[in-house]
Each structure stands twice: as C-alpha cells, then as structure tokens.
Amino acid sequence: MQPLLIGDRRPAGAGTISVIEPALARPMAEVASAGPAELDQAVAEANQAFPDWSGNTAVARAEILFRFSDVVRAHVEELATLEARNVGKPIGDARWEANHVADTLRYYAGAADKFFGETVQGAKAGLDITLRQPLGVVGLIVPWNFPMVIATWKLGPALACGNTVVLKPASLTPLSALRLGELGLEAGLPPGVLNVIPGPGAKIGQQLSAHPDIAKIAFTGETETGRRIMATAAETIKRISLELGGKSPNIIFADVDIEEAAKHACASVFANAGQDCCARARVIVERKVYSKLVEAMAAVATTMRVGDPLDDKTEMGPVISASQRERTENYVALGRQEGARHVCGGERLEGDGYFLRPAIFADARPGMRIVDEEIFGPMVVVIPFDTEAEAVAIANDSIYGLSGSLWTNDLKRGLRVARAVRTGVLSVNSSSSVHLQAPFGGFKQSGLGRELGMHAMEHYTELQNIYFETN
Numbered sequence: 023m024q025p026l027l028i029g030d031r032r033p034a035g036a037g038t039i040s041v042i043e044p045a046l047a048r049p050m051a052e053v054a055s056a057g058p059a060e061l062d063q064a065v066a067e068a069n070q071a072f073p074d075w076s077g078n079t080a081v082a083r084a085e086i087l088f089r090f091s092d093v094v095r096a097h098v099e100e101l102a103t104l105e106a107r108n109v110g111k112p113i114g115d116a117r118w119e120a121n122h123v124a125d126t127l128r129y130y131a132g133a134a135d136k137f138f139g140e141t142v143q144g145a146k147a148g149l150d151i152t153l154r155q156p157l158g159v160v161g162l163i164v165p166w167n168f169p170m171v172i173a174t175w176k177l178g179p180a181l182a183c184g185n186t187v188v189l190k191p192a193s194l195t196p197l198s199a200l201r202l203g204e205l206g207l208e209a210g211l212p213p214g215v216l217n218v219i220p221g222p223g224a225k226i227g228q229q230l231s232a233h234p235d236i237a238k239i240a241f242t243g244e245t246e247t248g249r250r251i252m253a254t255a256a257e258t259i260k261r262i263s264l265e266l267g268g269k270s271p272n273i274i275f276a277d278v279d280i281e282e283a284a285k286h287a288c289a290s291v292f293a294n295a296g297q298d299c300c301a302r303a304r305v306i307v308e309r310k311v312y313s314k315l316v317e318a319m320a321a322v323a324t325t326m327r328v329g330d331p332l333d334d335k336t337e338m339g340p341v342i343s344a345s346q347r348e349r350t351e352n353y354v355a356l357g358r359q360e361g362a363r364h365v366c367g368g369e370r371l372e373g374d375g376y377f378l379r380p381a382i383f384a385d386a387r388p389g390m391r392i393v394d395e396e397i398f399g400p401m402v403v404v405i406p407f408d409t410e411a412e413a414v415a416i417a418n419d420s421i422y423g424l425s426g427s428l429w430t431n432d433l434k435r436g437l438r439v440a441r442a443v444r445t446g447v448l449s450v451n452s453s454s455s456v457h458l459q460a461p462f463g464g465f466k467q468s469g470l471g472r473e474l475g476m477h478a479m480e481h482y483t484e485l486q487n488i489y490f491e492t493n
C-alpha cells in the first residue's frame with residue numbers, strides 16, 4: 023500500500039483507497055487514505071516548514087524549483103504511464119501533460135524572483151512600499167481529470183511565492199500526486215513544504231477547507247463542490263481560488279474550412295474522453311453549413327480510435343469510472359427524450375473497461391438539459407444559428423463561462439464576437455485553452471481567480487503596505 027506523505031514521513035493513514043485502472047476496470051494500486059488526525063499532522067508540518075521556506079530568498083526557492091522541474095523531466099515516461107493508466111487518457115496526451123508539469127515548475131521557478139512590490143508616491147515625505155507576502159499554508163484540492171497538471175498549476179505559484187502546501191488529490195487518482203511529492207523531496211524541497219494526503223473529499227477536503235491554520239484553498243472541481251468550499255471558507259475568511267465546471271461554446275461561421283472545423287470540434291470535446299472542463303461541448307454553427315458540419319463531425323467521431331490508453335495510436339480512452347460512464351449514458355438517453363437528433367455514438371465497447379463511443383446530438387437548443395448541463399463525458403451537442411447576434415446569445419446562455427472557440431476568417435467579426443462572448447478563455451481559429459504564460463480561469467459560475475501566467479502569483483500572496491517615516 024502506498025502511504026501518505028507528511029513531512030518526510032510516510033504514515034499509513036486511517037483507511038485504504040483501492041485505485042481502479044479504468045481501461046481494465048480492475049484495481050491497479052492501494053493507497054492510504056488520510057483521516058482527521060493525519061490531516062492535522064500535515065497542516066502542522068506545513069506550518070512548521072513555513073518560516074524557513076518563506077524566509078528563503080526567492081532565488082533560493084527558484085533553485086529548488088528548477089531542480090524539481092528537472093527531476094520531473096527525468097521521470098516523464100514514468101509519470102505519463104501512471105497517469106495514462108490511472109485516468110485512462112491516451113499515452114501521447116499523458117506524455118504532453120508530464121512535460122507540461124515540468125514546464126510549469128520551470129516557469130514558476132523563473133517567476134519567483136520576478137514578482138515585485140512597488141514604491142508608492144504618497145502625500146508624505148517618507149518611503150511607502152508594498153511587499154508581496156506569502157499567505158502561509160495553502161490547501162490544494164484537485165480533481166481526477168488532469169490530476170498532476172492541475173496540482174502543478176497551483177503548486178508552482180504557491181511554492182514560488184513562499185507558501186507551504188497540503189495537497190489533496192481526488193480519491194480516484196491519487197498516484198501521480200504522491201509521486202510528485204516524492205520527486206519534490208528528491209529535488210531538495212525541505213520536508214513539510216509539500217505534503218500529500220489522499221482522502222475522501224466530503225470529509226478530508228471539507229475539513230481542509232474549514233481548518234483554521236489553512237490560509238487559502240485553491241480548488242478545481244465541480245461548481246457544486248466549489249460552492250460548498252466557498253461557504254466553508256467564509257467561516258475563517260480564507261482566501262479561495264476556484265476553477266469550476268464549464269459548458270464551453272464552439273462557434274463556427276460558414277466562411278471557414280468545414281472539414282477542418284469538424285476535426286477541431288471533435289478533438290476539442292472528445293479529448294480526455296470529454297472529461298475536460300474546457301471541452302467545447304456546445305457546437306454552435308451557422309445554418310448555411312450546419313448539415314455539412316454535422317456530417318463531417320460524424321465522419322470524424324465514428325472513425326475515432328477508442329481503446330487502450332497505452333497504445334500510441336489510441337485517440338480516446340475510457341471514461342474514469344463506471345458511474346461516469348452511466349452518467350454519460352443517461353445524458354445520451356435524455357438527448358433522445360428531449361427531442362435532439364442522435365447522430366452517432368454513446369455505445370459501450372466490448373470488454374471490461376469503461377469505454378464509450380463518442381456521441382453527437384444535432385438539432386439541440388438552449389433549454390434542453392443536454393445543452394445546459396455539464397456532462398463531462400464524450401458527448402457533444404450541435405445547435406444551428408442564423409445571425410451573429412444569435413450565435414453570441416446562444417454562447418452566453420449558460421451559467422458557465424470558462425472557455426470557448428470561434429472560427430471565422432473575417433477578422434473584424436472575429437474580434438467583435440470574441441469580445442462579446444463571456445468566457446475567461448477564448449481562442450479564435452484554434453481549440454487550445456491552456457497557455458502556460460497566460461491567465462486561465464472562468465467567468466460566472468466557472469470560477470474565481472486565475473491560474474497560470476504571472477496572474478496566478480497574485481492569488482498566492484497578500485499585499486502588505488509598509489510606510490517609513492523619514493522626518
């Protein structure tokens with residue numbers, strides 16, 4: 023059984039988590055699960071490590087983070103295989119993610135000594151300066167869809183700014199987080215700076231959010247969980263940043279290459295088997311090319327290679343669990359009931375893993391649950407529009423506002439529509455959402471605060487103003 027990581031100790035915890043490999047629907051590992059006592063110990067260790075870690079120069083912290091990045095880079099294949107097996111994602115994607123983890127640590131190592139305070143020109147003659155002070159112990163609560171990537175988006179800026187960390191991975195995917203913790207120690211992170219405690223969200227996550235010695239919770243997961251964490255954190259006025267759900271629009275105008283747009287439309291929703299907060303799950307397409315696009319998407323989806331995540335040729339693996347598969351299947355059934363047109367997909371593959379064929383529903387419209395709700399599985403809806411204003415209205419008709427794409431060759435229209443769509447991240451003629459150096463996060467009920475880029479550093483520091491009287 024893999025133990026917890028608290029300081030440099032490896033306690034057994036209060037229980038056991040059986041980690042399932044979704045492609046085989048069989049256990050692949052046993053991991054210790056923290057109880058309240060282990061949580062308290064982890065917070066105490068992080069608290070104890072805080073004065074020395076935050077008291078280091080930023081340059082000294084950067085050196086350790088550069089080494090952490092190098093150590094991760096040397097273990098890319100191991101981490102990628104672990105993540106591909108545990109999440110079920112194609113190995114090529116998992117390799118990209120493991121490299122992205124190393125890139126993220128490297129970026130924030132570089133950021134550590136480039137994040138400045140200010141001198142303030144006040145009315146008095148004295149010297150007025152602002153300092154960026156670390157917050158203290160930060161609790162990181164992360165989901166199962168991109169376990170090590172999302173952990174590192176928080177870990178990088180948190181550590182660079184001088185905070186210490188208690189990381190709680192999702193119970194379905196604790197393996198890469200524990201391995202990252204071990205690699206951090208190997209790279210020279212002082213014990214207690216990064217503690218990793220898998221455990222049940224409703225208990226350990228909840229307790230972490232309530233803990234009086236935790237200064238901030240950085241959370242990624244469902245909007246409903248985020249709401250609960252926000253309410254709990256209010257008791258102790260904790261700082262919070264939230265990356266939550268999405269139902270991202272993908273607006274396609276008739277003036278683009280429809281075959282190409284169809285390929286992107288499929289890739290941007292079926293990657294990670296649709297379990298992606300940025301999945302462009304609502305394709306909103308100009309009526310003139312609507313039938314052509316639906317046909318082209320169907321051609322792509324029905325020929326997608328769904329199968330073994332460890333096979334280099336695989337384009338889509340299984341979903342994470344039996345219940346996630348059932349959830350998607352329920353939405354496929356609902357799509358038919360609601361009167362949308364089932365174009366293809368939604369069937370199980372032969373065998374034991376949690377595989378589903380990618381599903382497309384056409385003739386959908388806002389107000390249908392399959393359009394409004396986040397499915398988080400390999401299913402996409404296609405909605406026609408006639409005017410630019412209608413496209414924008416449909417795109418914005420959502421409680422979410424995380425990301426989106428829009429496809430047009432008309433530059434002015436591209437700029438006009440991009441500015442009108444209410445999402446934190448928007449790509450024009452592209453389906454990428456994640457740019458390490460740029461801010462990432464959601465409008466509306468998709469979140470609070472921004473990750474990545476230098477903007478993330480603001481969320482892991484307090485601004486302190488110091489005035490020196492000089493008279």
Ligand code: NAD
Nearest residue numbers: 164165166191192223224227228243244247265266267299
């Ligand atoms: P989830 O909310 O169920 O769980 C996320 C984490 O929170 C897990 O570690 C879980 O154990 C913990 N948790 C559960 N209940 C808790 C509670 N009451 N208090 C504290 N912690 C608790 O989410 P999930 O199913 O793991 O992930 C899928 C969701 O995450 C989707 O909604 C997806 O859109 C969202 N997501 C968002 C982003 C983003 O950047 N916006 C990225 C990835 C995933």
